[in-house]
Amino acid sequence: MQAGVWTGMLLWAFTAVAPRHDVQAHGPAAPVPSVEQRAEVHREAAESRAALRAAEVERRHKLALGRRMWTARWEERARRERLARLRQQEEARRREAARQREQARRQAVRKAEEAGRAAAPKAEARRASARTASAGRRTAADRVAVRLDELQLLARIVQIEAGGEPYEGKVAVAAVILNRVRSPRFPDSVRAVIYQPGQFPTAAERIPQIRPSSAALRAARDALAGRDPSNGALYFYNPARQRCGEGGGGFLCALEVTARIGNHVFAR
Template sequence: MKGKRILSILIVLILLLVPITGVFASENYKTLKFSSKGNEVSRLQQKLQNYGYYTISIDGIYGKVTEKAVINFQKDNKLIIDGIAGKQTQTALYGKTTTVSRGTSSSRSSVKSYSDADLLWLARIIEAEASGEPYNGKVAVGNVILNRVNSKEFPNTIYGVIFEYYGSIPQFSPVAEGTIYNTPSQESINAAKDALNGARPVGNSTYFFNPAKAAGTWIVKNKTYVTKIGGHSFYA
């Protein structure tokens, strides 16, 4: 029995100590241009929205509005102006170099204000809770976690929020199911980065659930409905 207990402890330690550098490999940016569609475009729109270049709903479609937003970003950051989000434009946009936010006169540097561990755990909960959700829905889950971190009603760390229990019941089912330890996809990592860098698609929401999988009775009765993204309903 003692040997089995030691083995179990070792397995947990191995899961917790997965090399973070191996998870967060360098990004390979896909060139996006007019008529492109998908989660990569949604992420692009989200980032442009964060900086004030894109002001309508995120739809994952690279149309005229997205193209114009990219052109304005390229102009402000002294990049090649072609309306195409290639490697140079995306590298600048996603914080690899200094960028300028529209409507401000100050530069926005790529200084990272969160740890690799924060990014890892946020990406893991996003992957576990929203792997099948649209990109904006993934960012929304990260938004909720960070809102809890900043609320006096919840623990003040990402890890603490994820592993909070009410009695013997964890706040997030992936903790009980063990899926919280799965390796996050690059898309979940990207969504975590966007949330950590200020993306707030669901505003001040601190709760979410999937109506197709749970009734969410307490949340519906006690919290204010904010919006629905993909399969998740969000409440504040």
């Protein structure tokens, strides 16, 4: 169809241009296209232009479709790459978190070990202190036991020597015993002073059978607490029973009298 269109157009153009150049046709003249032929030519030309426009539209449509497909593929690839990067970042964060947890655990273990090493001497010191304290408690208990024994001995000697004396006299007798313990001229314990030969022989024999009164016990406690109505005396005697110059010779006369309480004279 297009070949016929072009042939008709060339024929029409030739017939239209030939008269200007005064071309003398040799032979018979070319036939002039009829109105129907011209209409057919125009119709074919219009159809050709419509076909061209349709082809252009189809080309553009295909181009747009290809562009959309390419864009979709590019976006999908970008999305996948973005997801891959996110997964990598998440994995890196998990690895970093695991590394930090492991580092924190190791640091905690190291600190615990260091604290244990640092606390070991302290624990040993505490145990040593506890052992010392326990030993001290046992020693203190022993001292208390000795003190109770001394208290009983003091109370009994007070009951024997000053049972009928006023309370101050009882305390003074107990103080004399303790003053002798502190003096370098006498033994260094209550028991040794009481049982020293020649000092309290009769009283020492009676001590196991004597039960001290509450006043005697209280007087012994006061003397052990530091009370001394005898004013530092080392001796005491009853002038009614033992006069100066009699029995003991001039020994009692040479002593310095420090106090007189009840029936006793206290001296040193």
